[in-house]
Amino acid sequence: MLExxxxxAGIEDKPILKGIDLSVNAGxxxxxxxxxxxxxxxLASVLAGREGFDVTGGEVLYNGNDLLDLAPEERARDGVFLxxxxxxxxxxxxxxxxLRSAVNAVRTHCGEEELDAMNFxxxxxxxxxxxxxxxxxxxxxxxxGFSGGEKKRNEILQMAMLNPRLAILDETDSGLDIDALRIVxxxxxxxxxxxxxxxxxxxxQRLLEYIVPxxxxxxHDGRIIKTGDKSLALELEEKGYDWLVKEAA
Amino acid sequence: xxxxxxxDFAATPxxxxxxxxxxxxxxxxLRKAGLARFSESGYPSLRDEDWRFTNIEPLTDLPFRPxxxxxxxxxxxxxxxxxxxxxxxxxxxxxxxxxFNADLxxxxxxxxxxxxxxxASGLAGLERKVGSLSGGDDNPFVALNDAFFTDxxxxxxxxxxxxxxxxxxxxxxxxxxxxxxxxxxxxINAGAxxxxxxxxxxxxxxxxxxxxxxxxxxxxxxxxxxxHVKFQDQSAKAFHLxxxxxxxxxxxxxxxxSIALGARLSRNNLRMRLARPGIECVLNGLYMMRxxxxxDHHMIVEHAAPHCDSHEYFNGVLDDQSRGVFHGRILVQPGxxxxxxxxxxxxxxxxxxxxxxxxxxxxxxxxxxxxxHGATIGEMDDDAIFYLRTRGLDTLTARRMLMHGFAGExxxxxxxxxxxEELNALVWDRLEAxxxxx
Numbered sequence: 001m002l003e004x005x006x007x008x009a010g011i012e013d014k015p016i017l018k019g020i021d022l023s024v025n026a027g028x029x030x031x032x033x034x035x036x037x038x039x040x041x042x043l044a045s046v047l048a049g050r051e052g053f054d055v056t057g058g059e060v061l062y063n064g065n066d067l068l069d070l071a072p073e074e075r076a077r078d079g080v081f082l083x084x085x086x087x088x089x090x091x092x093x094x095x096x097x098x099l100r101s102a103v104n105a106v107r108t109h110c111g112e113e114e115l116d117a118m119n120f121x122x123x124x125x126x127x128x129x130x131x132x133x134x135x136x137x138x139x140x141x142x143x144x145g146f147s148g149g150e151k152k153r154n155e156i157l158q159m160a161m162l163n164p165r166l167a168i169l170d171e172t173d174s175g176l177d178i179d180a181l182r183i184v185x186x187x188x189x190x191x192x193x194x195x196x197x198x199x200x201x202x203x204x205q206r207l208l209e210y211i212v213p214x215x216x217x218x219x220h221d222g223r224i225i226k227t228g229d230k231s232l233a234l235e236l237e238e239k240g241y242d243w244l245v246k247e248a249a
Numbered sequence: 250x251x252x253x254x255x256x257d258f259a260a261t262p263x264x265x266x267x268x269x270x271x272x273x274x275x276x277x278x279l280r281k282a283g284l285a286r287f288s289e290s291g292y293p294s295l296r297d298e299d300w301r302f303t304n305i306e307p308l309t310d311l312p313f314r315p316x317x318x319x320x321x322x323x324x325x326x327x328x329x330x331x332x333x334x335x336x337x338x339x340x341x342x343x344x345x346x347x348x349f350n351a352d353l354x355x356x357x358x359x360x361x362x363x364x365x366x367x368x369a370s371g372l373a374g375l376e377r378k379v380g381s382l383s384g385g386d387d388n389p390f391v392a393l394n395d396a397f398f399t400d401x402x403x404x405x406x407x408x409x410x411x412x413x414x415x416x417x418x419x420x421x422x423x424x425x426x427x428x429x430x431x432x433x434x435x436x437i438n439a440g441a442x443x444x445x446x447x448x449x450x451x452x453x454x455x456x457x458x459x460x461x462x463x464x465x466x467x468x469x470x471x472x473x474x475x476x477h478v479k480f481q482d483q484s485a486k487a488f489h490l491x492x493x494x495x496x497x498x499x500x501x502x503x504x505x506x507s508i509a510l511g512a513r514l515s516r517n518n519l520r521m522r523l524a525r526p527g528i529e530c531v532l533n534g535l536y537m538m539r540x541x542x543x544x545d546h547h548m549i550v551e552h553a554a555p556h557c558d559s560h561e562y563f564n565g566v567l568d569d570q571s572r573g574v575f576h577g578r579i580l581v582q583p584g585x586x587x588x589x590x591x592x593x594x595x596x597x598x599x600x601x602x603x604x605x606x607x608x609x610x611x612x613x614x615x616x617x618x619x620x621x622h623g624a625t626i627g628e629m630d631d632d633a634i635f636y637l638r639t640r641g642l643d644t645l646t647a648r649r650m651l652m653h654g655f656a657g658e659x660x661x662x663x664x665x666x667x668x669x670e671e672l673n674a675l676v677w678d679r680l681e682a683x684x685x686x687x
Contacts, residue, residue, distance in 0.1 A: 048639050051631070072638040081639075088636040092654030092661070101650070102640035109641070141654065158640060 001026050001063060001197050002166055008057035008222075009046045016042045018222030019058065024166070027194045031208055031233060032201045034219035035241045040201045041085060043219070044170040047199075048082035049075055062166070076102075077109035079196075081164035083155040085171040089143045095154075096138040099124065103161050127160045131187050148175035156187040167191070168199045173207035185210030205237035220245055260313055262287060266396060268317045275372040279380045283395025290389045299388075302574040302606040303516060303545045308488045311428035311458055315397040319348035320423060324454055326353055332419060333450050333480060333675065337667040339417040340365050346423055347399040347431035357414065362407030365416050368436055369400040379436055382466040382494040388518060390490045394464040398434035401463070404447065405438045408470070412445030415665060420463070424455030424484065430462060437467035439475050441498070446476045446665050453484035453511070460488045471498035471525065476664055480672070482511040485540060492518035499525035506663055507534035508672060509544045510679060516545040521559065523550070523585075528557040535564050535659040537676065538571030538603075539683055545574035552585040552618075561592040564659050566652070566680070567603035578610040581618055588618040596626040597655055652680055 002024040009017040016039045024030050034040050046053050047060065049072035060067040067075060090098070104114040115123065121138075128137060131153045143151050152172055159167055169188065173181055188211050192198065200211055208216070208230060216232040217224045220241070225248035226232065236244070266284050274280070292309045293300040323345045342365065343353035349367035356365050364371070372379070383391050402418045422431055439445065451461060461483065469475055483489055489512040497503055509515050521530055536544035550559045565573035575594040596605035609622035629651050637647035656676045663669040 050635055071643075072635060073641050073643050076639050076641040084636065084639075088630070088632050090633050090636070090651065090654055092656070092658030093650055094657075098637070098640075098650065101646070102637075102642060105641035105643075105646075141658070162640065 002199075003061040004058070005061070006058035007046070007055070007060060009042060009053050009055045011053060015056070016222055017046065020222070020224060022217065022224065024197045024199060026165075026197055028215065029192065029198045029200065029211065029213045031213035031216045032199065032219055033203070033205075033216060033233060033236060036203070038219040039222045040203075040219055041170055044082055044168050044201055047168055048072060048080065073105070076162070077106050079165035081159050081162055081167045083152075083159060083167065083169045083172050085174060087143045087151040087155055089141075089146075091141050091144045093142045094138075095140055095142050096121075096124070098142050099158060099161055102158065106162055124157070124161060127157055130190065131157055131160075132183050133157065149177070149180035152176055152180065152184050153187070156184050160187065160191060163191075165196045166199065167196070168201065170201045171203060172200070173202055173204065181207065182210060205233045208233045218244055220248065262313060262393070262396070265313060265315050265317070269397065272317065276376060276379060280396045283392045286392035287389055287396060290387070290392065293389055299547060299576070302572075302576075303514070303543060305488075305514065308460060308514065311460070312426075313430070314426060314428040315430045315432060316346045317397070317399065320346055323350050323353065324421070324423060328454065329353070329419075329421065332452065333482070334417055334448055334668060334671060336671060337415060337417065337448065337665070339415040339448065341417045341419060342367060342402055343419045343421065344400060344433065345421050346429075347401075347420075347433050349400050359413050360410055362410040363412060364403060364405040365412075366403050367400050368403040368434055371403045375403075375436060378438075379434065379466070382468065382496055383464055383492065386492065386494065386518075386520065388492060390462050391464055391492055394432045394434060394462050397430070397432040398464070399432060401434040401436070403436050406440055406443035406445055406473075408440035409442045410440065411443065415446040415448055415668075417448040417450070420449070420451045420461065422453045422459045422461060422483070422487065424453055424457040424459045424487075427458040428460065429457065430460035433461065433463040435463065435465040437465065439467070439469045439473040441470040442472040443470060444474045446478070448478045448480070448668060450480040451483055451489060451511075453487050456484050456486055458486045458488065458513070460490070462490045463492075465491070465493045467493065467495045469495060469497045469501045469503050472500045473498065474502040476504045476506075478506045478663055478665070478668055479508065479517075481507070481509045481515055483515075484511065485513055485542065487512045489515040491516065492520065494520045496522045496524060497528045497530060500527035501525070502529045504531040504533065504662070504664065506659075507532075507546060508660075508676070509534065509536040509546075510676075512544075513541060514543045514545075516547065519546065519548040521548070521550045522553060523557040523559060524553045526554045526556040528554070528559075530557070530559045531662065532559070532561045533659055533662045534562070535656055535676070536573055537566040537656070537679060538573060539568040541570055543572040543574065545576070547574075547576040549578045549580060550590065552579070552581045552588045552590060555584065555586045555588070557585065558589040559591070562659060562662070563594045564655055565594075565596045565605060566599065566655065567596060567605055568599040568683075570600070570602045572604045572606070575605075575607040575624070576610070577608070577622065578612065579620060579622070581611075581613040581615050581620065583614040585615045586617040588615060588620065590618070590620045592622040594624040595655070596624075597652070598626065598628060649681075653677055656680065
């Protein structure tokens with residue numbers, strides 16, 4: 001589904017990703033771990049198409065097509081979803097209106113009929129219940145005045161409604177207490193199917209107790225220095241990153 | 250006839266005032282004092298601190314032509330067309346060039362303790378009241394209004410009474426000649442625990458450079474709850490000067506919304522005096538300007554008693570060479586402890602040539618207060634656009650959504666559903682039709 005080959009990228013001549021190779025197949029959950037500054041969020045940003053990052057080498061294929069050639073909205077419509085580490089507050093834009101517009105943009109692209117207000121509400125309310133979100137949530141402006149936990153749950157709600165084939169979760173666990181973490185992880189797990197994949201970016205092992213990865217990759221200084229299974233995450237939790245960094249050097 | 254005498258040629262203020270004296274109208278002492286004050290002060294200029302961002306020279310260059318008598322042929326209701334808030338069930342008082350028009354107006358059954366009429370009909374009992382709230386103001390336009398006002402709304406809600414339906418004040422200028430100036434005076438008195446909604450709209454027929462100068466005095470009693478929506482959509486050549494002078498009673502709730510879309514130059518002076526504890530006052534405004542337009546909101550919120558909240562929210566969308574001015578002064582007097590005052594002004598510039606001047610000012614003489622202010626001037630938030638794009642929305646849709654949100658943030662504070670919905674649709678149509686969003 002996703003082929004990242006020798007990907008190099010940076011900001012204003014400063015290289016951050018220095019040759020990433022990663023291959024994700026349908027049905028898989030991959031975790032990307034690494035210390036601060038290793039390039040985790042840059043990878044997420046480049047995959048989602050954030051402006052300001054220069055790709056200086058390598059390529060990214062998504063279902064065999066050049067992903068980097070697509071505008072962010074085209075990637076989204078093709079099934080790539082980024083759950084933001086810091087979801088953006090958009091004052092004045094009603095959550096229901098926003099979410100329905102997004103769902104219908106994706107549906108239209110896929111040749112499906114748009115959801116009318118009634119059917120949208122029915123669908124969204126069921127998902128909100130699963131995520132423990134109050135109904136007044138839909139009337140509030142997008143992320144505005146939300147607590148950290150509400151913002152993250154909102155990301156997962158959007159993910160559930162947009163039903164992506166490739167979900168990238170950028171530090172979705174940051175700022176969550178254990179209850180919120182469990183709710184968010186449950187939400188993510190419910191969306192797992194044989195025909196989609198999840199790329200979970202996290203600093204801590206904690207999230208991976210709830211979202212169990214098939215592969216764990218350790219990113220350091222813009223490169224993947226080790227790949228293993230879920231036991232690698234536990235090992236990192238115990239020993240930290242230093243031993244790996246030394247081993248790689 | 251006297252109309253010709255008053256409006257066909259330009260006069261000095263004193264000459265024009267002779268027509269007022271001839272008509273033998275009420276409140277002569279107030280009027281004479283106003284004329285004297287204006288003769289002494291003249292118009293404000295950029296040298297006055299309160300006017301430093303708003304150049305009114307294009308107005309002062311106009312001939313001095315106060316409209317004193319009603320026009321012969323008032324426009325028909327058809328001509329007024331699909332006036333704003335037509336869908337809102339309301340009592341309607343219509344004023345053409347500052348004169349009440351009974352044929353176009355419609356008032357229904359208000360409870361016996363409520364008076365909804367035009368000021369000229371009730372001046373006899375108001376000698377000591379009109380001017381009592383605006384009197385301390387040295388704004389030259391208030392002085393001019395004192396001298397030349399013709400009519401306006403008179404709304405009195407007795408203790409414990411409610412407006413049975415909203416009152417819509419519709420002010421129309423028929424725009425004959427450049428410089429024709431309409432002076433309107435409104436008097437609003439809400440008694441203890443009175444409730445009600447007042448809608449005030451200002452429209453132009455025709456395109457001449459006319460002047461509207463409206464002074465509103467409102468006394469809001471203890472525990473009263475009043476919402477006031479002001480909608481200014483005059484022609485692109487018009488000048489609009491307004492001032493609101495309010496005194497609020499204990500535990501009063503007052504929300505004033507200013508939606509300024511029209512006029513070449515508009516200025517809203519808002520003077521709120523929070524003189525009793527427990528008041529909640531919201532000043533909420535949206536201005537959307539293009540071409541050479543200028544919108545200026547100038548506020549002084551005086552906290553003179555403890556435990557009062559005042560919140561000001563003003564958003565501006567500025568395109569072309571337009572200008573938005575915000576001046577918000579919060580004055581917390583000694584003893585006004587537990588004041589909670591908040592003030593925000595956000596400006597969205599859609600053009601490199603647009604200008605926003607924002608001057609938040611806190612003046613605090615009490616030590617246990619919470620006062621915040623913030624102002625932003627800028628373009629659309631790139632992070633927000635990216636966020637929306639990652640959800641499948643294209644750039645243009647994202648920008649439109651943000652713009653709508655920016656205006657919607659203000660409009661959604663209007664409590665009366667029909668008015669809020671109508672303004673929402675109207676503002677959105679305006680944004681789509683007149684502003685370059687891509």
